[in-house]
Amino acid sequence: MPTAEMPRRLVYLETLGCAKNRVDSEIMLAALHRGGYGYTAEPAEAQVIVVNTCAFLTAASEESIERLLTLSDFKSAGRCEKLICAGCMSERYRESLLEEIPELDGLLGSSNFQEMPALLDDLYAGVPNARVRLQPKPHYAHLEHQERLQTTPAPYVYLKIAEGCSNMCSFCNIPFLRGYFSSRGIADIVEEQRRYVDAGIREINLISQDTSSYGVDRKDGAHLAALLRAMDAVPGDYWLRLFYAYPNTFGQAELDALADAAHIVPYLDMPFQHIADHVLKDMNRRIGEAQIRSKLEWLRARLPGLALRTTFITGFPGETADDHRRLLGFIAEGWFEHVGVFTYSHEDNIHSARLGDPVSAATKRARKAELLAAQQAVSARRNAGRVGRRLRVLVQGHAEETELLLQGRAAFQGPEVDGVVYINEGQAAAGAFHEVEIVEAHPYDLIGRIVQ
Template sequence: MKKNTIDIITLGCSKNLVDSEKLMKQLEANGYKVTHDSDHPQGEIAVINTCGFIGDAKEESINMILEFCQAKEEGRLKKLFVMGCLSERYLQELTGEIPQVDKFYGKFNWNDLLNDLGKSYHSEFAIERHLTTPSHYAYLKISEGCDRKCSYCAIPIITGRHVSRPMEEILDEVRLLVSQGVKEFQVIAQELTYYGVDLYKKQMLPELIEKMAEIPGVEWIRLHYAYPAAFPEDLFRVMREHDNVCKYMDIALQHISDNMLQKMRRHVSKAETYRLIERFREEVPGIHLRTTLMVGHPGETEEDFEELKEFVRKARFDRMGAFAYSEEEGTYSAQNYSDDIPEEVKHRRLDELMAVQQEISADLTHAKIGKEFKVIIDRKEGDYFIGRTEFDSPEVDPEVLIKDEGQNLVIGSFYQVKVYDADDFDLYATLI
């Protein structure tokens, strides 16, 4: 057990990761040595940043907490703290059920942890953090919370209403990160398109992205988690006019049948969804669309599901994830619908939908053979340098493998490559 060392474990999404990175910076400013997601945690203090989004994520968070409780009981750990979405949502229950945890914090009061350690919050480091990603890219969180009230989603219950960060503060953070060597920004929020509505009384995402794109040293900007209803259309122009705004959009569509969109309270129709996809492809030629879909929501008929499969075939998404509905307490659907679709039907639908997409992904990937791309190199693994194109976000999208033939590629640098082969997911390329 290393004295003055704190291990931080982050579960869940990249928005949680940003919180962990901010906490790490504050702890270091107070004289601690901090590790992140260490395979062998050795600190005398551990902080677990939990996820509470869906059943599987909650289970993972609980298991991780119990694992560290055991380490504490065996004398391998002095103090255990828990923060994040799960403890925001179930603070009372967790405090009663897992007394081995020294203290639970929610999603927004984690800096109280510093006081409880007898330390202070350093406001001069408010926009600084200890990056846990490779030093050439960072996640940039522009807002918290969500004002949408989709039937199935617990996020607004956990995070509360949408709160945008002031634009100048975000731009200052971008400049600071660029000065530290960051070239690529993954812009994240629970819901990007609502950015600015609370502060500036209108959607300000296009303006924010344009101002970011004009900062020297910002090479790539990629947008994650947009919402289809009332999409801010000036964003098309910004993407088209600025080379460093990646032609990539992560927009969760969830479903296509009007019946389901209505039950899910998505405030968008089938016709509007098809039109939006069309607009993206007309206005931003070459754009890659990533989406997330859901099967098995209460009331989904076989007709609805067939319509969804047909949508996936027609839309030909470049990237697609899907998940089966899981009932979340406190949500509209938990209170108003009965979770009436058997688990095996949900999983059959999920498998069928992913099989349709897998074929499309393979087609689109193989269509890149013979083409040239600009890639950024993330790491070296075995005999290969591993990179990504502007159409690939870290951790979730395909990668580009370049055989190491003594070229000494620099991690975090850009190169032009030509694709010579592909499997269902990744590309193989040579340096040009």
């Protein structure tokens, strides 16, 4: 650890991939701060460069390698002394990464984020065999009683309630990278939530690999409905938002907790992945078209104003042109507020690898474009119906494109993945809720004015 006489070494930390990785990076930053290391937003100023990597898909692994190699240039062009690969790439490729990328000085696994300062201390001290900190199998003690340094722009944060996944979908390598599902305790989660509310955070987004399975691994009776009710009981003016709900395990108790809540927005992210029965079976999703439609009708009956987000995979092995047309028609029915589409990625460490990769890349791209166009038409109709309405909007600050506009989100718009509300008339403080009248609609975004 640096001493009082020794200047603090500066760390540059770059995060790739999903919001869950962002939480892990915030845990690392807090650990580094406690360990006496400083932080810089400029890699040229850093003695230590860390990349928190993503290896969910081949393209993500390639991006991670590219960033590691690019940032390694700062060893000669900057002040960099140590280059560290953290997270999923370390878990997927383990010690072989040190041979493939000799510029690397160390590896840190996804169970070891709290150990980042200890890894650096050992590297600087020349401790033998200190370059790798990986567990044989992931475990997540670091999720309990965690301290984080927030990197999201105020006024929202992500709160990770669990780690890993036990669903074993055939297209997914998360169980291999992150281990089996592991939930935090309710008291620990609520304690973290209270810190955010007390600090003035206005939106807390609950994330994990499978949010609706929360508690199934615990022996204290915890479950998602109990967690939601405990969190909703925390006083304050804020939103709670639920991401990554697995359709099979989101039941009546969870829906009632969402519907009864004062703070949980009527928004639900529930990935369905496809609608064709044989594709869903080969994906090992344990649900079919009839159950999906029944689930959607049930959700709408209990919460008519619920904004649904989902994701689909196109080009999965065995997907036919008829399957694609069926999915297109399903999207066009207008069930969803937001839809994300991913092209199937053939990976060597997933169960569906045995099925090959028969759908061409060009066909996958074309199908993805058609699916997104179908949802764009749905979104355009929905947004057009909002013109003239007044919405409660969480103002985030100036728009990313120009300081002439303010930018915020309504309850049906999740951060970083959905559209926004641009405000072109009136003044509002960032981090506050304001009433906004919608004056113009676009397929994904809205334009409005502050109602004084």
